[in-house]
Amino acid sequence: MIQWYKSIMEKNNKNIIFILVLFLLHLSCTKDKSKNNEFNGTTLFEEVPLDHSNVDFSNTLTYVENINIIDYLYYYNGGGVALGDINNDGLDDIYFTGNQLPDKLYLNKGNLKFEDITAKAGVKIDSTWSTGVTMEDINNDGLIDIYVSKVGVFHENSRNLAYINQGNLKFKEMGKEIGLGFKGYSTQAAFLDYDNDGDMDMYLLNHAVHTLRSYGNTDRRKVKDSLSGDQFYENKLNEGQLNFVNITDDVGIYSSALGYGLGINASDVNGDGLTDIYVSNDFHENDYLYINNGRDPKSQKVTFQERSKDFFGHTSRFSMGMDIGDINGDTKPDIFTLDMMPYDREIHLKSAGEDTDKVTQIKSKFGYHTQYARNTLQINKGNGFADIAPLTKTHATDWSWSALIQDFDNDGRNDIFVTNGIYKRPNDLDYVKYLSTTDFAKFSESEQSGLEKKLIDKMPMVKLPNFLFMNQGNYSFEKMSKTAGLKASYSNGAAYSDLDNDGDLDLVVNNINESATILENKTSSNEDGNYVQFQFANNQLNSNALGVKIHVFSDSTIQEKQLAGSRGFQSSSTRILHFGLGKTETIDSIQVFWPDGTVQTENKIRINSKTTIHKQESNITFNPLKTAITNTQEKFPFLHFENDYLDYVREPLMPEKLSTEGPAAVYEDLDGDGIKDLFIGGARYSKPTFFKGEKNNGFALVDVPAFSGDERYEDIDAVAFDLENDGDLDLYVQSGGNDMPQGDPLFEDRMYINLGGGNFERLQAQLPTTNGGSLAAGDYNNDGFTDLFVGGRSMPGAYGVPPVSLILKNTGEGGFTVEAQDQMGMVTDSEWADINQDGFLDLVIVGDWMPISILMNQKNGKFKYDTPNLGLTKTAGLWNTIEIADIDDNGFPDIIAGNVGENFKWQASDSLPVKLYIHDFDENGQPDPIIFYPLFDQYVPFGNRDALNAQLPYLAKRFKTYEQYSKVKNIEDLTGVPKNKINISKEIHEVRSMIYMNSGESLKGHPLPKMAQSSTINDIVNSKNGVLYLGNYFGFVTEIGNNNGNPGGILSNFNGTSFNTNKELDLPKSFEFRKIIKINDDQFIAISNNNTAIKINLKSIK
Incomplete structure (x- = not known):
């Protein structure tokens, strides 16, 4: 490894190892169905022919021995485009950057005709490697200047260029003279007035190239790198002279070799009137969000603070280009970043993707924030951002480069344009395998040059279309390509402008090995535009x-x-x-x-x-929005420490952790003083806690000796009821966790008998011993004694195999008998309710891979599974919680059910359900869970080939290449076992959180509002102020990702099928809230499993 690091900057025979190490480093420890458009019978864009535009630029790449993908990892990143009016004639002109050929400048002559003025304008005609280009009036003389970024290390005399506009279509290159002639690995420059002094300062985005300095923990951000570290320059023009001074160290900008900067935008993201900076970084380094602190009143210095962890739950992993713009029409800027997640099944199955869970943990310990290898659409919530790319289906566009947010059809909603394609795909896993199994040491030094080209020629080529996501409103996009007039290409940089001044935005795209594309927007022919x-x-x-x-x-x-x-x-x-x-x-x-x-x-x-x-004189000044990410709710004195068990070590194909299902919580008058108390169960190795209720809704922590000694139990759920009808409430606590073997004594539930005054004694009786999922207490037989449903969550070591659930009948003598038991499923919540209003309680049960299940009380101690008769057969989901209440006041209780939501990697429907197959495929005596899910209507197995091979070693012989593996479409293709021979099959038809309206004869489902679908919903409670829900879930494996788009909200104004109002609670976006306790209709306690509880007062947010 060290030898490779040393060689990456040298021209020796080890350069060939570049790609191998690059991808093995990240793998170790490991169709466009566009709708018909509505543009008057034509496509939204039409390509302007070259013989009309006269734009003949083509960013052509040819093999060069010393500069190629083996030597330079960003060889195929391509060039950029800048659009601006260089002669103030009202028409935007075009500048293209080339990698191995000269840049070109084209003058807009009107009617989408252009003239090449490169030579006579004074633009250098050379072949030094240009990357990004920016047009800006650098010296504030009213004329647009041009700044070109370069990979200057490739050529002795190459450095970044600043073309200062002299008027009359003449430019003078002054980069070195004015302090901007940087020489290194530059990507792009962004100009901004960071200190509001009226002149243009500059952030120079650079990129690392995989050296020893590019790896390590985040402390290395403080180690400067002169070639690849980002730079910040202050313009001294306001002091009388055009001169830029490097002040990187003074303003809080990282300038290290950890940064792989590919995208940049300077905008006010937090609404305080100051320009902030977003930088998208490739590979392991996080994206940067530099918040402008403004001018310090004492030092008078303006600085930035990098705060991406504070503002984002996660970001893209291989972040590419990005843009900032208002997607949802709330006047707050949102952020879209691109990554490399394929949308095609075959490419997906043979490409490198997510980190393994082990690598994710290592990176977290090194200080890196959470990343996923997919696009992110970060919606600005005012106190942070929430990624909703999976919900909007914008998360996968393959190897994408440029993202542009603009209204391309003039309907008042911002759309997203994406350029796509890499000329050679070095992340193809068969190619990586070929590199890893080839002994390069056997080749002589004289053979290295020819070998290098052969390796490059072996890289796969896949031409991909560019995409346009047309904003339909309500977080819905229509993905278009051919019907928008876009073709397959290898496209990189892109820019928009109304080039023909007809009232719509045209596009200019820089392509590799083919002519640049000018796309004329035809919206102006639409009367509604x-x-x-x-x-x-x-x-x-x-x-x-x-x-x-x-x-x-x-x-x-x-x-x-x-x-x-x-x-x-x-x-x-x-x-x-x-x-x-x-x-x-x-x-x-x-x-x-x-x-x-x-x-x-x-x-x-x-x-x-x-x-x-x-600009006019004005006495109105800007009143900035709240700039700090703060939480206005009162913290509650509570700690809940989950044990850090790694479920995937024992069960590598399970999609989520099942070892952190708590906390259990009960809010009842447990000491008989007329004031409700709060019991909160403990995680493993921490005992339960008892908070005595006080007047004015306060609480005091009280020690309960009976709870001591029970620290080793994981408390999953709890209910309070009067077991013996002696006038005080007893406690039944359900045990669970996925970190013990099935049958372990620590799975046994516990019953604490109330001795009066809040003193408890544990009942010495045999109770269920299972990994618990839910408890429900109710008198189902109307005998005056409270009975119990005890729902099983899972079988440890056998994901998907349904555990036993029980109905326990209260004997009235301080004990229970088992009335019924069944393997209902992986239960997460349950509730007794009289669904058919016959005077007897029925049982509603939900869970993973289960439909909304209703056991109808037959009044004779028996229950009937009535789910099919109530129209709920196709409701199987990953349900977490239910709340039963008569929402429409028709006398029949309705069901509000919390699911994983639509902001989830797995999408499901009746026609394309997610499928789970459980079978001993390799005949080793252990059940193997294999999941298939639809990736844009094409089924793919969950877990990559290496993970599946680890679980089922015989698959390595069955699929010797990733190309073979990429053809897998179903379980028989994968395992060779016919579907009808598999022991257990389950499906998910619904991922949305829903409300099921009870007519008395059936239950009809309606989805909750879109923003309530942006995260898992973990708990729901009804109140006179509306329906409160809590969300976010961090238990899914890296392959799926954290589901953290919404920590909670309030639904109100029900119209018969949906809630018209959805207000989000001002809860910390980085928290996972599991339980909500209703103190009264205005006050609640939100309990997180990350050691926090927060009091919510609805009166303060109405």
Whole structure:
């Protein structure tokens, strides 16, 4: 390994190992069905022919012995595009960067015709490796300048270039002269006025190249690297001279070899009026979110603080290009980052993907935040962000580069454009295997050059289409390619502008080994595509008003956009702010938020035109939003420490941890003083806690000696009821956990008899010994004594095999008899309720791989499984909780059920369910759980080939290559065992959280609102103020990812089928909330399994 690290910067015969080490490092320890569009019979975009546009640029790559994918990992990253009006004629011009060939500058002549003015404009005609390009008025003279980033280490005289516009279509290169002639591994520059002094400062995004300095814990962020570390430059123009000074150390920017910067955007993400910076990093390093602290009143310095962990639950792992824009129309900027998750089954099965769970743990211990190898769509919640890419189905676009958020069809909603494709795929696992099994030492030094080219030629090639996600509203997108006029290509940088000034945004794309693409937007031919555009005249130094923000008010809606230069990937787009209006024909007003903090209101804005906004003097100043991520709820004095058991070590194919199912909680008057108390069960190795209720809803911790000695139990659930009808409440505590073998004595449940005054004694009686999942107490036989349902959660060591669940009949003599037992499923919640209103309690049960199950009371001590008769057969899900209440006041109780939600890697339906097969496939005496799930309508096995081989070694002989494995479509293809021979088969048809309305004859399901689907729902409680729910779940394996899009909310205003209002609770986004305790209709306690409980007061958030 060290030898390889040393050689990566040398021209010796070890360079060949680059790709092998790169991918083995990450693997160790391990169709576009577009709908018909509505654009008047044509596609949204049409490619402008070369013979019309005269744009003949092609970023052609040819094999060179010393510079290729073996020597340089970003060889196929391609070039960028910049669009801007270099001669102020009202038409945006085009600059392309080339890797092995000269850059080109094209002048827009109108009508989508262009002229190559590269030579006469003074642009250097050389073949030094250009990457990103940015157009910006660097010296504030009213003329657009051009900054080009370079991989300068490839050529002795190569460095980043600053072309200063001299007027008359002439440029002078002044990079070194003005302090911006950096020489290293540059990706892109972003200009911003970070200190609001009116001139353009610059963040230079650079990238590492896998050296020994690129690995280690996050403390290495403090170790500077002169070639690959990011840089920050302050512009001293406001002091009278165009000169940039490197102040990286002073402003809090990381400049280490850990950073693999590929995307950058400078925008105000937290609404405080200051420009922040988002950097997307490839590989193990986290993305950076630099929050602008503003000017310190004492030191007068402006600094940044990197706070990605505070703002995001997770980010993309191989983060590529990115953009910032308002996706959901709430005027807060959202963030979309690209990754490499394939959407095609065969590519998916033969490509490197997620880290193993072991690697994830190691990276966490090294200080890295959670990452997943997929796109993320981070929705701005005001106090942090929540990724909803799986919910919107924008999470998988394959090897993607540029993301651009804009309204491309002028309907008033921002869409997302994505460029796609890598010329050679070095993450193909058969290719990686070939490298790992080839003995390179046997080749002589003279053979190395030819061998290098042969290795490159063996890399697979797959041309992929670019994508357009058309925003349909309510977090729904239509994925388009061919029907949008997009073709398969190897596309990298891209930018947008209204190149022909017809009122819609056109696209320019830089491709590898084929001509650049100019896509003409045809929306202007649509009568419903009204628009308005704004450009800015700022008399101060910031001539383009970079960082300006506009709110457009029309038809009771508000649209928001910010002016940022660099966006997407290695590119920069127009300086015009464009708003689609759809059918709207009038604008009420606009508000302009200038970078200096002043606010300007303009009325009488004409639609379907470009308006110049002149900065006016204003006495209105910007009132920033709350900038800190804080939690306004009162912390509750409680700790719940879960043991850190790794379930996947024993069961490598299980999708989630089942060893941290608590905490149990009971809120009842346990000491008989008329005030309710709170019992909270303990995790393994911690005893239960008892909080005595006090007046004014306070609590005091009280020691209960009977609980001492029971620390080794994992408390899963608990109920309080009067076992002997002696007038006080006893406690039944259910035990569980997945970290003990089946039948272990620590699975035995416990009964604590109340001796009065809150003193308890453990009942010495034989109780169920199983891995518990749920308890429900109710008098099902109307004999005056409370009976119990004891639901089993799982069989440790045998995921998916249903454990035994029991109905315990209260004998009335201080004990129970088993009335019924069955392997109902993997139970997570249960509740007694009179579903058919016949005067007898029925039993509702939910769990994993189970439908909403209803056992109807037959009044003779027997129960009938009535799920099919009630229309609930196809409701199997990964259910966590139920709340039963008569929501529509028709006299029959309805069921609100919390599921994993739609923001989940597995999507399921009646026609395409997730499938679980449990069978002893390798005949070793142990059941093997194999899961298949639909990946965009194509079934794939859960778990990669290596994980499956570890569970079923005979598969290694069955599939000798990943190419063979990629053809697997079903369980028989994979295992050779016919489906009808498999012991246990289960399905999931529903991942949405639902409400099932009870008509008295059947239950009809309706999904909860979209934002309630953005996370797992763990608990639900009904109140007069609405239905409260708690969410987030961190127990899924890395292959699936944390389900942490929403910690909780309130549903209200039910209309018969859905809740019209969904307010999110201001709970910490990084917490997993498991239980909610209702103190009264206004006060609640949210209990987390990460050692926190929070009091919620609804009166404070109405």
